[in-house]
Amino acid sequence: MRAFVVAAYLFLYAPIALVVLFSFNAGRNASEFTGFSVEWYGKAFSNTFLVQALQNSLIIAFVSAVLAAIFGTMAAIAIERMSERARLVFDGLFAAAIVVPGVVIGIATLVALVTMLGLINPLIAGVWPGENPPRIGLGYFSVIAAHGLFTMAVVTMIVRARIAGLGRDMVEASGDLYATPFGTFRQIVLPQILPSIVAGFLLAFTFSFDDFIVAFFVSGSKTTLPMYVFASIRRGVTPEINAVATTVLVASLFLILGAHFLMRPRSNKPVEG
Amino acid sequence: MKPAKEQGTSRAKGPAIDPSNDIEFRAVSKRYGDVTAVAGVDLAVPKGAFVALLGPSGCGKTTCLRMIGGFEQPTEGTVLIENRPMNGVPPYQRPVNMVFQHYALFPHLDVMANVSYGLRQMRPPLARTEVQRRSEEALELVRLGGYARRRIHELSGGQQQRVALARAIVNRPAVLLLDEPLAALDRKLRTAMQFELQTLQRELGITFLLVTHDQEEALSMSDFVCVMNAGRVAQTGTPREVYDTPNSLFVADFVGKTNHLSGTLEPGGVLRLANGVGLAVGGNGTGRVAVVLRPEAIRLHPEAAGRGFAGTVTHRIFLGSTVEYAVAADGLGDFLVTADRGKSDGTAEPGARVRLAFDPTALHLYPS
Numbered sequence: 108m109r110a111f112v113v114a115a116y117l118f119l120y121a122p123i124a125l126v127v128l129f130s131f132n133a134g135r136n137a138s139e140f141t142g143f144s145v146e147w148y149g150k151a152f153s154n155t156f157l158v159q160a161l162q163n164s165l166i167i168a169f170v171s172a173v174l175a176a177i178f179g180t181m182a183a184i185a186i187e188r189m190s191e192r193a194r195l196v197f198d199g200l201f202a203a204a205i206v207v208p209g210v211v212i213g214i215a216t217l218v219a220l221v222t223m224l225g226l227i228n229p230l231i232a233g234v235w236p237g238e239n240p241p242r243i244g245l246g247y248f249s250v251i252a253a254h255g256l257f258t259m260a261v262v263t264m265i266v267r268a269r270i271a272g273l274g275r276d277m278v279e280a281s282g283d284l285y286a287t288p289f290g291t292f293r294q295i296v297l298p299q300i301l302p303s304i305v306a307g308f309l310l311a312f313t314f315s316f317d318d319f320i321v322a323f324f325v326s327g328s329k330t331t332l333p334m335y336v337f338a339s340i341r342r343g344v345t346p347e348i349n350a351v352a353t354t355v356l357v358a359s360l361f362l363i364l365g366a367h368f369l370m371r372p373r374s375n376k377p378v379e380g
Numbered sequence: 381m382k383p384a385k386e387q388g389t390s391r392a393k394g395p396a397i398d399p400s401n402d403i404e405f406r407a408v409s410k411r412y413g414d415v416t417a418v419a420g421v422d423l424a425v426p427k428g429a430f431v432a433l434l435g436p437s438g439c440g441k442t443t444c445l446r447m448i449g450g451f452e453q454p455t456e457g458t459v460l461i462e463n464r465p466m467n468g469v470p471p472y473q474r475p476v477n478m479v480f481q482h483y484a485l486f487p488h489l490d491v492m493a494n495v496s497y498g499l500r501q502m503r504p505p506l507a508r509t510e511v512q513r514r515s516e517e518a519l520e521l522v523r524l525g526g527y528a529r530r531r532i533h534e535l536s537g538g539q540q541q542r543v544a545l546a547r548a549i550v551n552r553p554a555v556l557l558l559d560e561p562l563a564a565l566d567r568k569l570r571t572a573m574q575f576e577l578q579t580l581q582r583e584l585g586i587t588f589l590l591v592t593h594d595q596e597e598a599l600s601m602s603d604f605v606c607v608m609n610a611g612r613v614a615q616t617g618t619p620r621e622v623y624d625t626p627n628s629l630f631v632a633d634f635v636g637k638t639n640h641l642s643g644t645l646e647p648g649g650v651l652r653l654a655n656g657v658g659l660a661v662g663g664n665g666t667g668r669v670a671v672v673l674r675p676e677a678i679r680l681h682p683e684a685a686g687r688g689f690a691g692t693v694t695h696r697i698f699l700g701s702t703v704e705y706a707v708a709a710d711g712l713g714d715f716l717v718t719a720d721r722g723k724s725d726g727t728a729e730p731g732a733r734v735r736l737a738f739d740p741t742a743l744h745l746y747p748s
Binding site: 274276277279280281282283284285286287290294295298299 | 449450451470471472473476477478480482484485486487488497498501502547548551
C-alpha cells in the first residue's frame with residue numbers, strides 16, 4: 108500500500124519536478140542534464156511572441172479576476188438574502204459552473220458569442236453615422252467574459268462560506284446601533300469578508316491564467332501563454348518552455364498559497380474563565 | 381379563598397394611551413405562514429421600569445422583543461415606542477438598543493470601537509472627544525475601564541457580556557432590550573450579573589425589558605413580570621403577585637415549583653381531596669378542580685403531632701440554606717416540601733414518618 112502511494116505521487120509529481128529541473132539545464136537536450144544555468148529564462152523572456160502571450164494572459168487574468176471578484180461578491184450577498192428554495196437553485200447553478208468541463212464552457216461560449224455578435228454587429232453598422240462601422244470580434248473581451256463567468260462562481264462559493272459564517276446577529280446588531288444598511292455593509296460585512304474576496308480574486312486569477320481550453324475556443328486571434336506553450340510544443344519541448352512552465356508554476360503556487368492563507372478559519376470564541 | 385383567576389390580572393394594563401409608557405403593544409400579532417408566534421398581545425412597559433417577559437421557549441417572547449427592535453414587523457396591531465407607532469420604522473431609526481443573546485460583538489473591532497459604534501453612526505456626527513468620553517464612561521460603568529484596546533476574542537464570556545451591555549447603554553436608549561442576557565454565563569457569574577443589571581438600571585433610569593425563560597431571573601430582577609404562553613400574555617404583575625397569586629395552572633407551574641392535587645369542590649366551599657378529607661376553602665363553585673400548593677407553604681411535623689396528612693419521607697435534597705423533601709403522603713401521592721435547614725422540620729431523615737400541614741388558604745384552585 109505504501110509503495111503504491113509512493114508510486115502514485117511519483118507518477119504525479121516526478122514529471123513536474125523534471126520540468127523544473129530541466130528549466131535550469133545548461134544544455135539544449137531535454138534528456139540529459141549538463142549543468143546548471145538560468146540562460147533559458149533569459150531566452151524565454153526576450154522572446155517577443157512569448158512576452159506578448161504572457162502580457163495577454165496577465166491582462167485577461169487580471170481583468171476577469173477583478174470582474175469575478177466584484178460580481179461574485181455581489182452574487183454571494185444576494186444569494187444569502189434569498190429564500191431557502193431559490194438559494195438551493197442558485198447554489199446548484201454556481202456549483203455546476205465549476206464542474207462543467209472546460210470544453211463545454213468553451214464551445215458554448217463560442218456559439219453564444221458568435222450568435223450574439225452576428226446580431227449586434229449589423230445593428231451597430233445600421234446606426235453608425237460614418238463609414239467603416241466598428242466590428243466587435245473575438246479577442247480580449249470574449250476571453251475575459253468567458254473566464255469571468257466561471258471564475259465568478261469560484262468567488263461566490265468562497266465568499267458565501269464566509270458570509271454564512273458571519274451570522275445574522277452581527278448585521279442586526281449593527282442596525283440596532285443606528286447604522287444604515289449601507290453603513291452596516293461598509294463597516295461590518297465588508298471588512299470581515301474582504302479576506303475571502305481577495306482569496307477568491309487570487310484563485311480566479313490563477314484559474315484564468317492557467318486556462319487553456321476555454322481560451323483556445325474564444326480568444327480569436329489573441330494568444331494566451333498556455334496557448335503559446337501548446338503551440339510551441341508541437342515544435343518539440345525546448346528548455347525555454349520548461350522555464351516558462353516553471354515560472355507559471357511558481358507564480359500559481361504563490362497565488363494559491365496566498366488564497367489559502369486568507370481563507371483559513373479564524374476563531375472568535377471567547378477565552379475560557 | 382377567592383378564585384385566583386380574578387386576582388393577578390388587576391395589574392394588567394389595557395391598551396389605553398398612557399403617556400408614561402415607554403413601550404406599548406396594541407393587539408399585536410405575528411404570523412409566519414400558518415404558524416402564529418404572537419397572538420393579539422396587549423402590553424405596556426412603564427417608563428423607567430424593569431420588566432421581564434417570561435415564558436417557555438416558543439411562547440413568542442423573543443418575537444415580541446424583535447418586533448420592538450424592528451427586526452420583525454407585526455402582522456397585525458401596532459408597537460409604540462415612546463408613544464410613537466413604529467410600523468415600518470427600520471431598526472436603525474428606533475430609540476432602543478438590544479443586548480443580543482450571543483452578544484453579536486464585532487470581532488474585527490476592539491472593545492473601544494465596539495462600544496463607540498452606535499455613537500459613531502449618529503447624524504450629525506458627534507465630536508470625537510464626546511464619543512471618546514461617553515465610551516470610556518460606559519466601559520467604567522461595566523467595570524471594563526482598562527480593556528479599551530483589547531480584542532474581543534481575548535475576553536472571557538462574562539467580559540464579552542459587559543462589552544455588549546456597554547455598547548448598548550452608551551447610546552442612552554429610551555429602552556434597553558435584553559435577550560436572555562445571562563443564559564450563556566455560569567451560575568455564579570449569573571447571580572453577580574443579576575445584581576449588576578439591577579444596579580445599572582437604577583443608576584441609568586433607562587427602561588429595561590428582559591426576555592428570559594428562567595423564572596428565577598425574572599422574579600429576582602424585575603419590577604413587573606409578564607408571563608407568556610403560546611403567543612399570548614398569561615399574566616402580568618409584580619413578581620410577588622405572579623408568584624403568590626398565579627391566575628392559571630400554567631402560570632403557577634411555570635413560575636416556581638408546585639405540588640399538584642386534584643379534588644372536587646362541594647357546595648359550601650369544601651374541597652374534597654382524593655383521600656376523602658374535606659378542607660374548608662370558601663368560595664361557591666362546584667366540580668372538579670386542579671389544586672396547586674407551593675412546596676414552602678407546607679410544614680413538616682413529627683408523626684406524633686397528630687394533625688395534617690401522614691406520609692413517609694422518601695428523599696432529602698440538601699440545598700445549602702434549605703432542604704427539599706419528597707414525601708409520599710398516604711392516599712394523596714408525592715409531595716415536594718421545602719424547609720429551612722435550621723428549623724426543626726429540616727432534620728427529618730428518609731424513611732421517617734411525618735405529617736404534612738398547610739394552611740388551606742395557601743391552595744390555588746383552577747377549574748380542570
